[in-house]
Structure formats: structure tokens, C-alpha cells
Amino acid sequence: MPTRRQFIRVIGIGGAVAALGAGGLSWAGSRGEMPASAIAPWQGPGNSLTDPRLRAAAVAMLAPSPHNIQPWMIRLVGDDSLTLHVDLSRLLPETDPPGRQILIGQGTFLELFRLAAASEGWRAELVLLPEGPFPDDRLDERPVAAVRMMRDESLRPDPLFAYHRNRRSNKEPFDTERPVSDVDLTSIAANADNGMRFVTTQDPAQRQTLRDLAEKALILEVETPRTMQESIDLMRIGPSEVAANPDGIDLLGPMIWWGSKLGMVSKEDIQTPGTQSYQVGIDMVKGQTQTAMAFGWLVTPDNSRLSQLTAGMTYLHLNLAATRAGVAMHPMSQLLQEYPEMTEMQQTLLAELDVAAPAHVQMLVRFGHGVNPGPSPRRQVRDIVRG
């Protein structure tokens, strides 16, 4: 089964690139790499950034968000406060109609903000949804949180904060010879709090059921034109597109570089059934789902806006705990998405997981061990600050 990198290679390869022969290909090895500017934020805020709010926000931008859409906007208030808002130009209306995943992505940001502030001796006092919750079906301009910074010399960094720069959503196939230990799964799951449950399984029969369901759901997303188009619109193909827009789905590698130079990599190809790129994409889906060595799911007592937000805060801890345990973690959200074509599969999933309303599954992830994909692109903190 192809890895994500091989998929990227094949999208870009085409006959002409292959015909360049070994010399051409090895020269191509120096092309198509991640532009340094796109991952510079992972170095941490430099000393020139002195406002503690902006320092914490710069770190919080390393948080995971669906499709790496980075849906954050902050307004500085007075000298010591800020409000966090959803950037309403960064939504996923096809795969996330109510904005539930976007709100989870606000929770990951807020929690990493809090940990980053604490690591520098600032207590970030959070008031969640200070002007009331969003409606169930859409997000709006109201604040997700109001944040006030208070100096507190007694604060010590949270031990999980040490792992924030190595945290990844690992989309590579996992090693099917390497199970995940129960001890590691238990240590990760122990981070679910606030009335939430994080349930894991590596029971072979249930795992296979979940692998197959996740695979079907991913294929449905690919084969539903409007949901696939949403991903395609967020693809950044090759280093210059990634550097210009350090967000979304980055497709890099030497073959992408060649393919785009030769006009052979196009978003249309990836979307067109029958093309090699499309088929390899489907095979990549199998490479992810069928190598899941364990699954985990985060269940909140209800599906309120507050629960979605706090699920994101808890998810950040789970992801950092997996990093600490050396276990690769990868969200697989398709089955949880609220568009009509997915409803039936979602019901099958919920029956399998034995979760019924009002309880709600907010995140579904696979675990295993795989190649570390390296950091994903991020914008700069100044890009999310509004006057």
C-alpha cells in the first residue's frame, strides 16, 4: 500500500518525469522540500516578541485543527486581555456543516495557549463562550473565549507542554508488526477529564470493523464531489504554494516539484476517477485505515457547544500524551461528520461504539507506530491578530 509520500510522488510522477531517468530523479531530490518559512513558527516565538499574549498565541498556533485550516482570530483588549474568535473565512461547510470540528480546533488552540502562558509564568484566566453559546447549526462572530493574563511566579510548566513541538497528526501508514501497548493506551486515555471518556480498543475483531468503516467513510468523502472539492481547495501543491499559504493540506516532495514544473500536477487529476492519481489516493486511504493498530474515541456527555470546545482542550492533552508515550496518533473524522450522505455509516459506528445521545463522539483516532512526518505548515501570529 502506498504511503502518503508515495501518493504524493505518484500524483506528480507521470511518464515524462519517470523518463528523466535516474540522474534527473536524484537531482530532483533537492527540490520540493518544505519551505523553511512555513515551519518557522515551530521554532517558538523569538525574543523580539515581548507581549505575553502574543507569545502564547504564537505557540498556540501550533495546535491541531481540521485540515490545518487554523481558524483562529484574536483581538487584543487593554494591556492584559484578549478575545478569541472563529475566523469565519476559515470554515469547512461541506464536511463540518455545524462547525463542530472548527470549535474543537478552537479548544486545542486555547489549551495550548494556556500551557504556553503558564510556561512563562502567566496564568491565563479563561471565560469560555462569554457571550453565550453559538447556535447548534452555525458559528458566528461572538467570542469563543475571553482571556486575561495574570502574572504568577508560582506557576510551573505542565509536564505535557514539553512535547508540544513534537506533537503530530501522523497520516502515514503504521507498522502492522508493532502493536500499541496497553500501558501506553491507558496512560494516554488518563488525560480525558471534565466528565469526558476516552475509550480505546485493539481487540482484533472490533479493530477490523473500525478499519473497514473508516475506510468506507473516507472513500465516501472522496467520491462525494462537494466534500472532495473542499479538500482540493485546501491543497497546497509544491513549495511555492505552501510558502504562500502555510495552511491546509500540503503536498510536497521532489516529484511534485517536477510534476508542477512540467504542468502535470493538477487538482483536477486528483479528483478524477480513473486517473492514476485518483486510484493511488484510494489506495492511500487503505494504507491509513487498514494499518490502524488501535482506535480511540473521545465521548462527551452531550453535544453542546461548550462540550465541543472543551473536547478540543482535552484532545490537545491526549495528543501530547501520545507524543510523550512515543505513539503515533491520527484523527479520522469522516465517520463523525454531519453531512447527509454520512448519516447511515455514522449510525453504524455509534452502534459499534455503544454511544447514544445525549452522549456524543467528538473525536475518533487511530494509533500505531509510523514514520514521523515532521511539522506541518503554520501561518505567523500576526496573521491572526485583528484590531
Ligand SMILES: Cc1cc2nc3c(=O)[nH]c(=O)nc-3n(C[C@H](O)[C@H](O)[C@H](O)COP(=O)(O)O)c2cc1C
Ligand atoms: C477536529 C479535528 C479533526 C481532524 N480530522 C482529521 C481527519 O479526519 N483526518 C486527518 O488526516 N487529520 C485530521 N485532523 C488533523 C489535522 O489534519 C492536523 O491537525 C493538521 O493537518 C495539522 O497537522 P499537525 O496536527 O501534525 O500539526 C483533525 C484535527 C482536528 C483538530
